[in-house]
Amino acid sequence: MQPKPTLPYPLAFALSPCAQLIADADGVIVAANQAACRLLGAGEAALCGTRCAPLPANANERALGGGLRLIVLEPECAAASAGLPMSVGKSVLELIAHGAPLPRVLTALAQGIERANPEVRASILLLARDNRHLLLGAAPSLPDFYNEAVHGLAIGDGVGACGTAAARGERVIVEDIASHPYWAPYTALARAADLAACWSEPVVNPAGKVLGTFALYHARPASPTEADIAAITEAAHLASVAIERSRTLEAMQLSDLILRASSEAMLVMDEARRIQTVNPAFTTLTGYPESEAVGLDARVLRGPSNRPERIDMVEAELRAKGRWQGEFWLATREGAEFPARLTLDSVAHGSHTHTVAIFSDFSQKKAAERAIWQQANHDNLTGLPNRRHLLDRLARQITASAGRLAVLFVDLDHFKNVNDSQGHGAGDALLVEAGRRLLSCVRAGDMVARIGGDEFVVLVAEADKVQAGRLAERILDALCRPFVLNGEACHISASVGVALHDTFAGVDAETLLGQADLAMYAAKQQGRNSAHFYVDALQQAALERSQMLRELRDALRRQAFTLVYQPVVELATGRIRKAEALLRWQNDAGEPVSPDRFIPLAEEAGLMPEIGEWVLQQAAKQAARWRRLDPGFVVSVNVSPVQFRRERSSVPLTETIASLSGIAVEITEGVLLDADPAVQTQLLRLRDAGVEVAIDDFGTGYSSLAYLQKFDIDSLKIDRRFVQHLHLSGVDLALCEAVIVMAHKLGLSVVAEGIECEAQRALLARAGCDYGQGFLFSPGVPADALTAQLVAGRAAETSSAP
Structure with a gap:
């Protein structure tokens, strides 16, 4: 097939509204313009190579030189186009071909028509992006006030000639503006602009989409001739070409601007994976300059870390779906790899398919994701996995371990003492070192997690009871070794609870961890520095504790506690001088619960400060009543250590107690040794x-004589364990005598607890003990019963008086 001939005005031929063919000397078509393709219903590629004979009767032709001839299939179109001089079409097409700005092209078209026919004034309006308004394109001979009024005109049926033509997509001829209903709202405007007739042609693209309007105005009412219709038709067609070409150029320029300005690297490659174009971000990211990248095989950008099967998957998905997006390793010009977020899109371009690749360096984002994951799954202080990470790993291992799995719950004993005495910095250092020691006890594949405070969990796969027990022993030994904090040796211990998944198969991660926690709690109860395996009885005990705690909270809300009072007797006279307030509680079943059970639970649950306040208030009221019988009478109240650590307890312990005469406070030796500044502050307030x-229970702890003086202690209570086995030559008697002598030397009084027989009372009285309490005198009794005892004692004293 002969190549397409070179024409003097190729664009004029291609875009002419008249159907035109170019044939060689043998009558074989070598070129066809758009109008001919539309008329014949075939594309140029299908027409070229076929013979054009026989020609229609109305066709005419002329020689072009070189054996070629131009065949015009619609001579009436050529004749009609006499209304639009060839010079106008030629100049407009040349402007379009050279990429002149759209306003310049449209103005040239309007002016060319006006020069050819001085009686008309041309106007070209463009349909706005919203497809609802017309904007001024070119109207060089219309007055400015008219153009300003028309600019932004809303299209619609009956809205002038141009608004109607744009809305309908068809030609609108208004021969007399003054009388036409479309122009009724605009007659004054038209009269001011000296406009009497308007012929408007919609400007449409090949797909039939309205782009605007082309209009000719007359100063007098006028009807268009066939030549006029041909002129506005061809002018509208040329305007369509100019608008489409301008928008295409704008789109290309915008695309190029986006390509150049994008922060993401972009490249286009052909079917052979040869790079066709790249943007500056591509050069920045890969190091390949554009001059070197174009023509390069894009596969050199693949990083070696991509597995072959992954590359095959990407290629297959791109072929099947035309798009792939994901993470991919790419390589720079120097060979350095980086993770990229890559998007591949197949784009059809004519008979070929190109691939557009857009990618960005994912390194920083992946690093940020790793940091976020680290923060979400690890403890900030120790760097160990946290509870979330532990439970995730535990759940996966429960599924995979076939039952052989051990969870060890490790709680550091007396860690709070380290924090209080040496500061939180020392406490943090101890936790970090404890984590290291735990890691040294396990295998590389095992997990050590810190789940909060001083609690750690060790997760061991493929471990039976014997192996778990040995690991627990190693952990206890490791944590018993001294920790060096602030240059000093510090000793702690640990309580370890062990739960085995093979023993309790079927449980989930939370349940297994809870079982280990219960076992740890049991280890603490049996004396700390020990390990305990989980058994079902622990779960039952936990349920009972939970039930008791619920009832205890309800009792606190309803103030369903009671107080009994145990007399404190002056051993020298036998008179009741004091009483100790003892808290009692019955559960929902009406059964009395031992204080040894519910008070530790209340302390653990944080209920003791509120309960303690209630006890103080009730005891103070009762003391006031008894002091009317005996002005020197005192009621002592046990104050829990946790009450000293709660700021809210400062009111009942200092202001309230000081304002209520007849109340004494009993504390344990451990409170004196508590290093918490808040505790010491509370004790000093009481002293002041x-x-x-x-x-209370003196002799069972680690009291210091210096503390007895510092806090101005008034009396000591000898623990009942030293009183129970008193006899003339026993060690317990010697200890009691030593305490009594020491206390008296320090100006303190002494109370012996647990006196149950006359022999014990006599020995203590002979040793100089000041007061005694116990079942020999009276158990704890209700306030009314103790009142009766006080009244009886006073009556006896009165009757025996001389």
Whole structure:
């Protein structure tokens, strides 16, 4: 097939509204313009190579030189186009071919028509992007006020000639503006602009989409001739070409601007994976300059870390779906790899398919994701996995371990003492070192997690009871070794709870961890520094504790506690001088619950400060009644250590107690040794307020004589364990005598607890003990019963008086 001939005005031929063919000397078609393709219903590729004979009767032709001839299939179109001089079409097409700005092209078209026919004034309006309004394109001979009024005109049926033509997509001829209903709202405007007739042609693209309007105005009413219709038709066609070409150029320029300005690297490659174009971000990211990248095989950008099967998957999905998006390793010009977020799109271009690749360096985002994951799954202090990570790993291992799995719950004993005495910095250092020691006890594949405070969990796969027990022993030994904090040796221990998944198969991660926690709690109860395996009885005990705690909270809300009072007797006279307030509680079943059970639970649950306040208030009221019988009578109240650590307890312990005469406070030796500044501050407030303070269970702890003086302690209470086995030559008697002598030397009084027989009372009285309490005198009794005892004692004293 002969190549397409070179024409003097190729664009004029291609875009002419007249159907035109170019044939060689043998009558074989070598070129066809758009109008001919539309008329014959075939594309140029299908027409070229076929013979054009026989020609229609109305066709005419002329020689072009070189054996070629131009065949015009619609001579009436050529004749009609006499209304639009060839010079106008030629100049407009040349402007379009050279990429002149659209306003310049449209103005040239309007002016060319006006020069050819001085009686008309041309106007070209463009349909706005919203497809609802017309904007001024070119109207060089219309007055400015008219153009300003028309600019932004809303299209619609009956809205002038141009608004109607744009809305309908068809030609609108208004021969007399003054009388036409379409122009009724605009007659004054038209009269001011000296406009009497308007012929408007919609400007449409080949797909039939309206782009605007082309209109000719007359100063007098006028009807268009066939030549006029041909002129506005061809002018509208040329305007369509100019608008489409301008928008195509704008789109291309915008695309190129986006390509150049994008922060993401872009490249286009052909079917052979040869790079066709790249943007500056591509050069920045890969190091390949554009001059070197174009023509390069894009596969050199693949990083070696991509597995072959992944590359095959990407290629297959791109072929099947035309798009692939995901993470992919790419390589720079120097060979350095980086993770990229890559998007591949197949784009059809004529008979070929190109691939557009857009990618960005994913390194920083992946690093940020790793940091976020690290923060979400690890403890910030120790770097160990946290509870979330532990439970995730535990759940996966439960599925995969076939039952052989051990969870060890490790709680550091007395860690709070380290924090309080040496500061949180030392406490943090201890936790970090404890984590290291735990890691040294396990295998590389095992997990050590810190799940909060001083609690750690060790997760061991493929471990039976014997192996778990040995690991627990190693952990206890490791944590018993001294920790060096602030240059000093610090000793702690640990309590370890062990739960085995093979023993309790079928449980989930949360349940297994809870079982280990219960076992740890049991280890603490049996004396700390020990390990305990989970058994079902622990679960039952936990349920009972939970039930008791619910009932205890309800009792606190309803103030369903009671107080009994045990007399404290002056051993020298036998008179009741004091009483100790003892808290009692019955559960929902009406059964009395031992204080040894519910008070530790209340302390653990944080209920003791509120309960303690209630006890103080009730005891103070009762003390006021008894002091009317005996002005020197005192009621002592046990104050829990946790009450000293709660700021809210400062009111009942200092202000309230100081304002209520007849109340004494009993504390344990451990409170004196508590290094918490808040505790010491509370004790000093009690001393300064003149409140009587007694040390309960003296001799069972680690009291210091210096503390007895510092806090101005008033009395000591000898623990019942030293009283129970008193006899004349026993060690317990010697200890009691030593305490009594020491206390008296320090100006303190002494109370012996647990006196149950006359022999014990006599020995203690002979040793100089000041007071005694116990079942020999009276158990704890209700306030009314103790009142009766006080009244009876006073009556006896009165009757025996001389």
